[in-house]
Amino acid sequence: MTVRLTIAAAGRLVTSSMVDSAGAFLMCWTGPVRADVADVTRSSRRHPRRAPFRGWPVGPYIAPDVHVTDQFQGSAMPGAQLVDAVAVVTGGASGIGRALAERFAAEGARAVVVADLDGEGAAAVAAGLRSPAALGVRLDVTEEAAIAALAERVESEIGPVDLWISNAGVGGAPGLGTEDEWRLAFGVHVMAHVYAARHVLPRMVARGRGHFLITASAAGLLTEMDTAPYSVTKHGSVALAEWLAIQYGDSGVGFSCLCPQGVRTPMTASFGVDSATLAAGGFLEPTDVADAVVAALGDGRFLILPHPEVADYERRRAGDRDRWLAGMRRVRAKLAGLRSTERAAGSTQPAGPATESTVMSADSAEKSASSVGSNESMGA
Secondary structure: OOOEEEEEOOOOOEEEEEEOHHHHHHHHHHOOOOOOOOOOHHHHOOOOOOOOOOOOOOOOOOOOOEEEEEOOOOOOOOOOOOOOOOEEEEOOHHHHHHHHHHHHHHOOOOOOEEOOOOHHHHHHHHHHOOOOOOEEEEEEOOOHHHHHHHHHHHHOOOOOEEEEOOOOOOOEEEEEHHHHHHHHHHHHHHHHHHHHHHHHHHHHHOOOOOEEEOHHHOOHHHOOEHHHHHHHHHHHHHHHHHHHHHHHHHOOOEEEHHHHHHEEEOHHHHHHOHHHHHHHHHHHOOHHHHHHHHHHHHOOOEEEEOOOOHHHHHHHHHHHHHHHHHHHHHHHHHHHHHHHHHHHHOOOOOOEEOOOOOEOOOOOOOOOOEEOOOOOOOOO
């Protein structure tokens, strides 16, 4: 049985989490609590002679001060308010990052900070924002000291950060990847978010408000068949976002993980006919992604899917992993055939590296899967 535990102390929520064993959680909780408990022994009804765990009596266990419920009450985290907010967007010089910065300004943000490895591009975006205060800065998100300095500068010169969008990303060449490619992908897609969490989240948690968004990718929920470093590290992005939401989701701070498929950017414009991105279709404009983000922030939703079909792809993948993998191998073989045909024809169009934006439906008859990458700005 899976139950939802909600524990309160001194009149305020301490934790609310899903566990498979109510008993194990109750045994671990040692702090003072206030509430009541429901029947947590449904599993013992199927096995009336077996208690939920050793040491429990058979039958309903009543523990004053703890409430157990099967309902997902209040499962969403606090929504983000954009009016009068101070927002920071990394990877903000182009693509999704730029669209988000522009949208936040249009929604009434008091200040929008655009950060990107392309400092001139960031400054140009900031100069065009309709916001009372806009700042464009150069930022290498793989440098922890740089992120710490930016967080301190914003807090001291502008005000408390209400919304941190950890959006910078990099693509990569097809294949298993070199040592440098792995180091860069891990630095941008995992450690950059860790650094931001170290230097931004403590302030938000102390204030009991704020929102922290990580741009991952549908590749982080499924896979990206061309480049291993991209796919693997985007899975890391999703896992970190989930971990942060579990650890701090009851602090008053909201968390979101953005997982888009294909989005039109200058990078995707160079892809050749063998690109999984182009083969999949379904491209969105960066402004479409911004629309999805703003809607999700208002609702306090964690997982943001600008392409809703990704949810079905993820379910199919989890439901029959072997079938999904077989479908992906068929897609890969078809793309390899396209590549051979292109080369034989002497095409000069570049195939393009795999991708910040790759989506490919495996075998359409089976509709078994999707191979995807995100399209965040190439900010670092």
